[in-house]
Amino acid sequence: MSRKRAAPEEDKSKSVKRGSFNPSWQNGLEVSLKDTASHLYSDELVVIIRDKFPKAKHHFLLLPQACIDNLELLDESHVMLLEHMIEKGKDFAKTNIEPKTKNSVRLGFHMVPSMSHLHMHIISQDFDSIYLKNKKHWNSFASPFFRDAESVLEILKKNGKASIDKKKGEELLKQPLRCHVCKELPANIPRLKEHIKRHDKDRS
Ligand code: AMP
Ligand code: ZN
Numbered sequence: 001m002s003r004k005r006a007a008p009e010e011d012k013s014k015s016v017k018r019g020s021f022n023p024s025w026q027n028g029l030e031v032s033l034k035d036t037a038s039h040l041y042s043d044e045l046v047v048i049i050r051d052k053f054p055k056a057k058h059h060f061l062l063l064p065q066a067c068i069d070n071l072e073l074l075d076e077s078h079v080m081l082l083e084h085m086i087e088k089g090k091d092f093a094k095t096n097i098e099p100k101t102k103n104s105v106r107l108g109f110h111m112v113p114s115m116s117h118l119h120m121h122i123i124s125q126d127f128d129s130i131y132l133k134n135k136k137h138w139n140s141f142a143s144p145f146f147r148d149a150e151s152v153l154e155i156l157k158k159n160g161k162a163s164i165d166k167k168k169g170e171e172l173l174k175q176p177l178r179c180h181v182c183k184e185l186p187a188n189i190p191r192l193k194e195h196i197k198r199h200d201k202d203r204s
Contacts, residue, residue, distance in 0.1 A: 028052070029117040033063055041092055045084050048092055051121070053131040055141055057202070058097040058105065058124035062089045068118040071109055071152065071162040079157055086149050089122050097124055102201035107149040110140055112169035120149055125180065126200045134189060136173050142180040145172040 032038050032049045040060065041048040051059040062085055068074070074082065086107060093105040103126045113119070123141060132138060139145055156162045176185055177192050181199040186192035197203060 026114070026116045029061065029063060029115050029119055033065070033117065040096070041088065043088070045081060046088050048088070048122070051123075054123075055129050055132045055137055056124045056127050057103075057129070058101060058122075059129070060092065060097075060122040061119040062092070062107075062122060063117055063119045069116055070113050070118055070164065072164045073118075074156055074162050076156075076160045079153070082149070082153050082156060085120050086153060089120055089149065093122055097122070101126065102204075106146070109147045109149065109152055110169075111145045111147055111172065112164055112166050121146070126202060127180075127196055128200060128202075132189075132193075135177060138177055138189070138192065139173045139175055142178070143172045143175055145169055 029049075033047055036042070038049050039047050040050065042065075044065065046062055046064055048060055048062045051061050064081055064085065066081070068078070089107045093107070097105050101124050103124045105122065105124050107120055107122050109118075109120055121141075127138075127141065132141075152162050177187075177189070178185055179192070179195055179199070181196070184195060186195045
């Protein structure tokens with residue numbers, strides 16, 4: 001009898017802790033980096049790809065071409081790279097996302113990434129997606145677990161590093177569901193999804 005294999009996204013949320021090593025899916029971004037057909041933008045320093053499990057109508061990832069695993073490996077020498085990532089992310093949002101949505105777009109990093117290879121999320125704030133399924137997904141984009149790229153840059157400039165706080169990250173992911181706009185506390189994901197429709201500027 002054949003057993004249905006769970007999709008990587010499901011594997012991840014059920015059995016793998018953020019920051020732990022699981023080579024079967026964790027290197028997916030490395031694969032995309034090598035697959036030039038998946039590149040929506042590229043230059044000598046960065047690449048932009050689609051997020052495979054978008055958590056909003058417009059969700060992309062910007063990766064440096066260089067092999068940098070995560071924020072913890074950044075130092076003063078990476079300030080220019082991070083500035084370039086932000087500049088290109090903003091340009092991409094302006095050209096490819098903003099004309100298609102009335103919702104705002106955020107650029108940022110998860111406090112504790114689940115995938116290898118440094119990546120900056122470029123994501124519209126409608127959170128209208130079938131892939132947004134659970135509290136971890138929500139809190140990873142709608143709580144301070146999502147670190148704005150500009151603030152990471154400021155911290156890197158000031159401290160020469162942009163450390164990862166795994167303990168704080170785990171706590172933030174367990175927080176109650178809270179609307180990112182009005183701070184209401186919906187009881188569960190279906191109610192949250194119903195609630196956030198009223199803030200989705202594309203529906204008005
Ligand atoms: P993070 O928690 O910051 O590591 O987020 C990783 C992101 O990568 C998530 O938004 C996933 O939906 C996305 N993702 C997972 N696998 C792939 C893949 N193979 N290609 C593109 N995006 C992916
Ligand atoms: Zn609200």
